[in-house]
Amino acid sequence: MKIFISFDMEGVAGIVDWSQCTAPGQPYEEGRALLLGEVNAAIDGALAGGATQIVCNDSHGKMNNLNPADLHGRATYIAGRHKPLYMMEGMDESVDAVFFVGYHGSISGESSVLSHTYNPSVVSKVELNGIECGESGINALVALGCRAPVALITGDQQTITQGGPFFKDAERVVVKDSITRFAASQLHPFDAREKIAAAAERAVRRAAALTLPGIALPATLDVHLQTADMAQVAGWVKGVERIGTRTIRAEGDDPLAVFRSFVGVTYITRVAEGR
Numbered sequence: 001m002k003i004f005i006s007f008d009m010e011g012v013a014g015i016v017d018w019s020q021c022t023a024p025g026q027p028y029e030e031g032r033a034l035l036l037g038e039v040n041a042a043i044d045g046a047l048a049g050g051a052t053q054i055v056c057n058d059s060h061g062k063m064n065n066l067n068p069a070d071l072h073g074r075a076t077y078i079a080g081r082h083k084p085l086y087m088m089e090g091m092d093e094s095v096d097a098v099f100f101v102g103y104h105g106s107i108s109g110e111s112s113v114l115s116h117t118y119n120p121s122v123v124s125k126v127e128l129n130g131i132e133c134g135e136s137g138i139n140a141l142v143a144l145g146c147r148a149p150v151a152l153i154t155g156d157q158q159t160i161t162q163g164g165p166f167f168k169d170a171e172r173v174v175v176k177d178s179i180t181r182f183a184a185s186q187l188h189p190f191d192a193r194e195k196i197a198a199a200a201e202r203a204v205r206r207a208a209a210l211t212l213p214g215i216a217l218p219a220t221l222d223v224h225l226q227t228a229d230m231a232q233v234a235g236w237v238k239g240v241e242r243i244g245t246r247t248i249r250a251e252g253d254d255p256l257a258v259f260r261s262f263v264g265v266t267y268i269t270r271v272a273e274g275r
């Protein structure tokens, strides 16, 4: 039983500010300790549920936020920037279930702590098959492509709501209720970890019976960008069509190809000067 954990940081209990998510500094040191606690809780729960192999992909910022030796379960740690599958690097068909830990709300949705969708300077809204989505929906394309269910998602209440349409039977853990993009009512970190561990254990026990992400094929991913300049260059990416002044579309029967086009868009627009 192999578990793939894609973890972000903004959706961890105790985190409400960029200073906690950006090195260096004391707030960041506190933030990464909170992150480690939730990732290890997910690992502990997965092991209790019968997982035998854990792969963790650091999906936040420079993607090198943990001390590898601190990870439980002898987990493999995929770290570092510029990964071809980005937040889903390490996914393949050998994975039995996917966990999203510490995820956050989309840039276009209701107030959610530190909300964004991949690059906040570039992306203003994303729709998957016509449904507004955040990073969890986009990343679920890879889970679908590799024939693995999303078995667990953790974050604030908006994150859980936004993932709802795409993985209806996943275990969900709300660790905080966002009040604004910079405020939340939060579980104590120890309580958040207990809930995550219990949900991770249930997720692994249920994994074989869980359905694949509910994304009808061919999948259509519409990405609304901040400027026309960005849409112009994004339209040059393989598999991408510019369908509006600031909107591009990636579409197809292969969810991995749609995701790769999206990653190409994020990379090519990174140098388009922002707003």
Ligand SMILES: [Zn+2]
Pocket: 008, 009, 010, 059, 060, 061
């Ligand atoms: Zn992040």
